[in-house]
Amino acid sequence: MNFVEEENILELNRVVMAFGGLMALSNLNFQVKKGMIKAIIGPNGAGKTTLFNIITGSFPPTEGSVMFKGLPIEHLKAHKIAERGISRTFQTVELFGNMTVLENVMLGCHTRVRSSFLSSGFQLPQFRRKEAQVKESAMKILKFIGLVDKFNDPADSLPLGEQKILEIGRALASEPELMCLDEPAAGLNETETYVASSLIRAINAKGITVLLVEHDMKVIMNISDEIAVLNYGQKIAEGSPQEIQNNRRVIEAYLGSEI
Amino acid sequence: MLRIGKIPIAVFALFIIAFPWVTHEIPSIEHYTDIMIFAGIYCLITMGLSLLMGYTGQISIGHAAFYGIGAYTSAILTAQYGLNPWPCIIVGMAISAVIAVLVGAPSLKLKGHYLAMATLAFGIIVYIIFNEEAAWTGGPDGMTGIPGLSLFGFEFDSVKKYYYLVWIFVFAAFIFTVNIIQSGIGRALRAIHVSEPAASAMGVDISRFKILVFVYSAVLASLAGSLYAHYLNFINPSTFDLFFSIKLLIMIALGGMYNIWGAIIGAGLITFLSYEWLYYFQEYEVIVYGAILLLVTIFFPKGLVGVPGIVKGWFRE
Ligand SMILES: Nc1ncnc2c1ncn2[C@@H]1O[C@H](COP(=O)(O)OP(=O)(O)O)[C@@H](O)[C@H]1O
Ligand SMILES: [Mg+2]
Numbered sequence: 001m002n003f004v005e006e007e008n009i010l011e012l013n014r015v016v017m018a019f020g021g022l023m024a025l026s027n028l029n030f031q032v033k034k035g036m037i038k039a040i041i042g043p044n045g046a047g048k049t050t051l052f053n054i055i056t057g058s059f060p061p062t063e064g065s066v067m068f069k070g071l072p073i074e075h076l077k078a079h080k081i082a083e084r085g086i087s088r089t090f091q092t093v094e095l096f097g098n099m100t101v102l103e104n105v106m107l108g109c110h111t112r113v114r115s116s117f118l119s120s121g122f123q124l125p126q127f128r129r130k131e132a133q134v135k136e137s138a139m140k141i142l143k144f145i146g147l148v149d150k151f152n153d154p155a156d157s158l159p160l161g162e163q164k165i166l167e168i169g170r171a172l173a174s175e176p177e178l179m180c181l182d183e184p185a186a187g188l189n190e191t192e193t194y195v196a197s198s199l200i201r202a203i204n205a206k207g208i209t210v211l212l213v214e215h216d217m218k219v220i221m222n223i224s225d226e227i228a229v230l231n232y233g234q235k236i237a238e239g240s241p242q243e244i245q246n247n248r249r250v251i252e253a254y255l256g257s258e259i
Numbered sequence: 260m261l262r263i264g265k266i267p268i269a270v271f272a273l274f275i276i277a278f279p280w281v282t283h284e285i286p287s288i289e290h291y292t293d294i295m296i297f298a299g300i301y302c303l304i305t306m307g308l309s310l311l312m313g314y315t316g317q318i319s320i321g322h323a324a325f326y327g328i329g330a331y332t333s334a335i336l337t338a339q340y341g342l343n344p345w346p347c348i349i350v351g352m353a354i355s356a357v358i359a360v361l362v363g364a365p366s367l368k369l370k371g372h373y374l375a376m377a378t379l380a381f382g383i384i385v386y387i388i389f390n391e392e393a394a395w396t397g398g399p400d401g402m403t404g405i406p407g408l409s410l411f412g413f414e415f416d417s418v419k420k421y422y423y424l425v426w427i428f429v430f431a432a433f434i435f436t437v438n439i440i441q442s443g444i445g446r447a448l449r450a451i452h453v454s455e456p457a458a459s460a461m462g463v464d465i466s467r468f469k470i471l472v473f474v475y476s477a478v479l480a481s482l483a484g485s486l487y488a489h490y491l492n493f494i495n496p497s498t499f500d501l502f503f504s505i506k507l508l509i510m511i512a513l514g515g516m517y518n519i520w521g522a523i524i525g526a527g528l529i530t531f532l533s534y535e536w537l538y539y540f541q542e543y544e545v546i547v548y549g550a551i552l553l554l555v556t557i558f559f560p561k562g563l564v565g566v567p568g569i570v571k572g573w574f575r576e
Binding site: 056057058077078079082083087088090094095096097098099103106107108109110111113114115117120121122123127130131134170171173174 | 435436438439442443444445446447449450453454456457458459460461462463464465471475
């Protein structure tokens with residue numbers, strides 16, 4: 001349904017993540033094709049968030065490699081990976097609550113536009129120009145995600161649904177090529193879930209590859225091109241939504257009564 | 260918290276300009292201009308600390324050391340080598356910057372409050388050096404013969420002249436700091452304070468920014484120390500002890516560390532308390548500071564600048 005290319009934007013090869021004795025991920029091979037919406041599902045504790053943390057550089061994997069656009073990134077710090085073009089949201093909202101909605105998105109522009117300490121402190125003309133540019137592009141994103149009316153509200157005053165949307169907006173501000181969304185619909189009501197999944201589709205329509213962890217099967221089946229299923233740190237199935245829906249191992253391990 | 264209005268800044272500027280002229284007319288507070296020089300010097304330090312602690316969320320218990328490094332660099336280079344004070348002030352700031360990187364970098368790269376421990380130890384070590392390296396520092400007796408400041412033949416040789424000199428520096432640093440707070444760098448600092456995982460996921464190089472602010476605050480403290488030395492023409496180690504580092508923390512806690520105005524208000528109040536109003540308490544002064552810190556943290560966690568907000572809240576109820 002989308003312009004999915006043959007080229008892999010992201011490739012994990014034999015990734016192992018051990019927390020002490022606990023194998024959160026074991027020998028995981030995983031690819032994401034450029035332009036697709038790929039979903040990861042699996043029961044709680046399966047290692048989905050750990051996978052995101054490794055991709056986005058929160059910590060390096062115990063073993064294995066992560067290739068983004070053909071280059072290894074598993075040794076890079078989180079902010080370097082953000083500069084390369086991967087952005088993320090968090091399972092539990094990690095907004096900058098004391099900052100305004102607009103400032104949150106402006107912070108998201110940090111990878112693209114920045115001023116030096118001295119030019120910021122002295123308010124040199126180039127600083128003012130950049131600041132205006134950041135503000136303008138942040139406002140554009142707020143329009144896109146539908147929060148432009150609340151641009152001046154403190155982020156923590158928004159209802160959860162809008163906080164989740166704002167977090168996506170902030171992640172969008174870095175103009176990433178790959179977005180990792182960790183349970184964007186968790187805790188949302190039906191309307192909010194609908195808004196969130198439409199937004200994810202609109203983001204994908206801009207050509208941004210989306211990697212998605214989600215429990216809401218309706219969202220998953222509706223928007224994803226491909227699904228991978230994790231269980232106890234291992235990939236137990238991978239395929240199109242139809243294939244996954246009919247996979248016996250998946251039904252046993254995870255879907256159970258839901259389908 | 261972000262927008263710092265132009266009107267309060269203008270009012271504040273007028274207050275500072277008028278202060279010596281008004282107090283001069285009232286004999287009982289004539290000497291307040293002198294005290295305001297110290298208040299200004301402390302403001303330089305607390306503004307940097309406010310950026311470091313309030314905005315970025317990093318704790319330093321060793322800024323007296325940078326204050327002392329500035330003072331002693333100025334003192335040694337001018338009194339012992341006869342150099343012009345201005346380059347010495349800049350050399351002091353440069354030395355403080357380098358030391359701040361050396362002390363800050365290892366501890367700021369770690370998560371948690373390692374900076375607090377490192378700066379505590381650093382402050383104590385520097386204090387010992389001031390006392391022990393008597394050949395350089397004069398030891399516990401301190402150093403005399405530090406020249407005053409002059410610029411293009413203009414001598415800052417009266418209280419009023421030095422007052423304006425110090426407060427010009429305070430204003431310059433204030434405007435610079437306000438600009439930083441309201442820039443992308445300020446956003447990044449506040450982001451680090453709230454959520455390091457989110458800040459770094461958005462491309463903020465956390466250790467770099469923490470080190471940057473730590474260095475900035477150290478450089479301001481060093482400048483303050485030099486201005487102190489050239490004003491009093493005499494320094495000794497006791498000015499730069501651990502208690503002074505703690506006093507700085509009390510200043511920003513009292514004023515409110517989440518707001519740059521808090522740094523100014525806190526520094527001003529504590530200066531007048533210790534130089535004037537607590538004079539009769541003598542050694543019991545420390546107890547008063549302890550009580551202030553306790554009361555503020557319990558009842559006004561945002562400091563005095565947070566009080567209007569609390570009062571507004573009462574009226575709404
Ligand atoms: N930083 C960590 N330290 C120790 N154990 C962790 C850490 N992060 C995750 N884990 C463990 O790894 C396993 C996978 O967790 P997680 O990736 O959060 O699962 P999911 O997101 O699929 O629910 C869990 O058993 C969890 O307790
Ligand atoms: Mg998770």
